[in-house]
Amino acid sequence: MLATDRQLISERSPASIAVSNTATILVFAATIFVAGQIRIPLxxxxxxxxxxxxxxxxxxxxxxxxRGVAGPLVFAIAAGAGLPVRSGFEAGLTGATAGYILGWMLAAFLIGRLLGGQDASTPRIVVVMFAGSALVYTCGLLHFTLLLDVPIQQALWMGFLPFLPGDALKIAAATMVYRSRPNLLSKF
Incomplete structure (x- = not known):
């Protein structure tokens, strides 16, 4: 008798699960890297x-x-280690975008905790992703004002307001993709 896919998945060894998780996280981090090279400078x-x-x-x-936090964490570790993984093939965890990278980890935790491969309504997904976006912006703006000594009004114009329309579009697109396959990667 042949084993079903579900039986094979449930009977995977801990080593197999660890390899699968590691590969998934590395692919996630690599996808963040590739997405950073698709950039529009302002x-x-x-x-x-x-x-x-x-x-x-x-x-x-x-x-x-x-695993949602692990992808941005691996990306941040690679950048901090001097690998040119940031947008524009930059390295390091300094400069104007460093706060946003920290914010990605917080947003990933919140989004992953509240959605995590579950079927959810469109309004719930949108609200959760906007809450994650608020964490990203909070970290980015705190970095601008506290570490780069940029006045808050200037920080809002440099690192928040111009990005809201694009983020709304990205959240709408992410919501549509997620709604089409909410549990796409939950089996990996």
Missing amino acids: PFTPVPITLQTFVVYLGAAWLGAG
């Missing part, structure tokens, strides 16, 4: 428009809190 701010938040929000929704 003349009035050092923060470019990228698809990274789309990837972080969708990945966290699919993978849950643990």
Whole structure:
């Protein structure tokens, strides 16, 4: 008698599960990297428009809190170690975008915890992803004002207000993709 897929998945060894989780996290981190190279620089701010938040929000929704945080964490570790993984092939965890990268981890935890591969209504997904976005912006703006010594009004114009329309579109797109396959990666 042949084993069903469900039986095979439930009978996987701990080593097999660890390899699968590690591969999933590394692919997630690599996807964040690729999404950062799709960038639109703005003349009035050092923060470019990228698809990274789309990837972080969708990945966290699919993978849950643990693996959802691990992807941005691996990305941050690679950047901090000097690998040119940031947008524009930059390295390091300094500069204008460092606070946003920390915010990705917080957003991934929140989104992954509240959605985590579960079927959810469209309004719930949108609210959860906007809450995650608020965490990203909070960290980014705190970094601007406290560590880079940028006045709050200037920080709002450089790192928040111009990005709201694009983030609304990215959240709408992530919601549509997630609604089409809420548990796409939950089996990995």
